[in-house]
Amino acid sequence: MFNYRVAAIIKRELKEKLFSKAFIVMTLLIPGLIFVFGGIQALLYSTDSKNLTFDFVVEKNELVSAFQKEFAETKFVKNQGYSFNYLSMTRDEFKTHLETKKDVLLKEQITGIYYVPATALTDKKIEYYSKSPQNISLNRELDGPINKVLLDSYFSNKLLSTDELSFARRGVDFTGFKVSKDEEISEAGYGNLIIAYAFTFLLYISLLMMGQMTMQSVIEEKGNKIIEVILSSVSSKELMTGKILGASITGGAQMVVWLLTIVGVSSSALLALPKEITLSVQPDLVLFVIVNFFIGLVMFTGLFATLGSIFDNPQDATSGTMPLMMLIIIPFFIALSMMENPNKPYAEIASLVPFASIIVMPARMSLIEVPLWQQLLSIALNLVTILAIFPFAGKIYSIGILWTGKKPKWSEVVKWIKTKS
Numbered sequence: 001m002f003n004y005r006v007a008a009i010i011k012r013e014l015k016e017k018l019f020s021k022a023f024i025v026m027t028l029l030i031p032g033l034i035f036v037f038g039g040i041q042a043l044l045y046s047t048d049s050k051n052l053t054f055d056f057v058v059e060k061n062e063l064v065s066a067f068q069k070e071f072a073e074t075k076f077v078k079n080q081g082y083s084f085n086y087l088s089m090t091r092d093e094f095k096t097h098l099e100t101k102k103d104v105l106l107k108e109q110i111t112g113i114y115y116v117p118a119t120a121l122t123d124k125k126i127e128y129y130s131k132s133p134q135n136i137s138l139n140r141e142l143d144g145p146i147n148k149v150l151l152d153s154y155f156s157n158k159l160l161s162t163d164e165l166s167f168a169r170r171g172v173d174f175t176g177f178k179v180s181k182d183e184e185i186s187e188a189g190y191g192n193l194i195i196a197y198a199f200t201f202l203l204y205i206s207l208l209m210m211g212q213m214t215m216q217s218v219i220e221e222k223g224n225k226i227i228e229v230i231l232s233s234v235s236s237k238e239l240m241t242g243k244i245l246g247a248s249i250t251g252g253a254q255m256v257v258w259l260l261t262i263v264g265v266s267s268s269a270l271l272a273l274p275k276e277i278t279l280s281v282q283p284d285l286v287l288f289v290i291v292n293f294f295i296g297l298v299m300f301t302g303l304f305a306t307l308g309s310i311f312d313n314p315q316d317a318t319s320g321t322m323p324l325m326m327l328i329i330i331p332f333f334i335a336l337s338m339m340e341n342p343n344k345p346y347a348e349i350a351s352l353v354p355f356a357s358i359i360v361m362p363a364r365m366s367l368i369e370v371p372l373w374q375q376l377l378s379i380a381l382n383l384v385t386i387l388a389i390f391p392f393a394g395k396i397y398s399i400g401i402l403w404t405g406k407k408p409k410w411s412e413v414v415k416w417i418k419t420k421s
Helices: 004-017 021-045 061-073 075-080 091-100 102-106 136-154 162-169 191-223 226-231 236-267 283-310 314-337 345-350 357-367 372-400 410-418
Strands: 053-058 083-088 112-116 127-130 176-178 186-188
Touching (some): 021 191, 061 083, 061 136, 191 236, 191 283, 283 357, 357 372, 372 410
Parallel strands (some): 053 112
Antiparallel strands (some): 176 186
């Protein structure tokens, strides 16, 4: 199928896409956007409320000074500019106080009221009253200093030393060590998670972008009748092959630029990252991502090109875009879920299933050691899928590219598949 006519079409596609200003801008912009979105996500999950005012009511009067001292030394409280009004009340007195403060709370003149009953020394249950009490990040930050005061008070008569109290307050700190067949056992930080996130987002964005670009190109050529001129010189199969390979080479070149950026950042001596987030990108992983991604581009650009040939405008094509997009979106979310636990059974299955493995397998390889046979199997299954579906896609493309007028029904598209070549 590959001949000089297909080569000419590939050259035309590369000239239109690879050297376009929009493509160059997106190639340079996407890596930056990933870091921006990552920063925005971190910001959204952080506590962004400042200068809040609270009543902090304690039933046991002797604990008031302890809470006051502990909060004064807590960096989080000082940095956020929180203001606490410390009070000591019995349960009945607190009920009366809460009634008098109800209007103040509703008008948000104070943010909330904390109440530490005497029973908190045994069950650690703290009450919080506010117009918006589900402030999880606030409670998580105050958990440490409150717990410290409660523990100090509980063990004050147990003849424990300062070091013993410090040990009792300390949480468990897990340190992970990666065990692999060909490498020495080493401490595993968060670098692999960052790489997995980067690969997942890059593959997701590029597959969607290149697929949509290919579909839009086919629809435009069909709409302005250029396709009829092109088909006077080449066959529909040659045209489809040229467009798919041209788009795939374009997307592959873009991915190479992005991967080189990641490798450059991870190996740069100028970037002094903490040990726990040091990036380490293995050459075999980069090679697999490039080969795997090119196969994925051939699959998806072929399907998007086929979809574009059926319709005369992007609005009509929307009805058929969603199933194709689901083949990209669902694996994207599976890959993200692996960041918590890469050994989930469905993740291993998805890393081998055609279409899904394009995104899931690179993320899985970034997090754990994947057997070579599974890597090769995922590539082989995708190649078999291409060989299985493209004869049908070619039939649809050859008829749909010349179809004009009314929007075809899906039953008619099925009939196109059944026609003899």
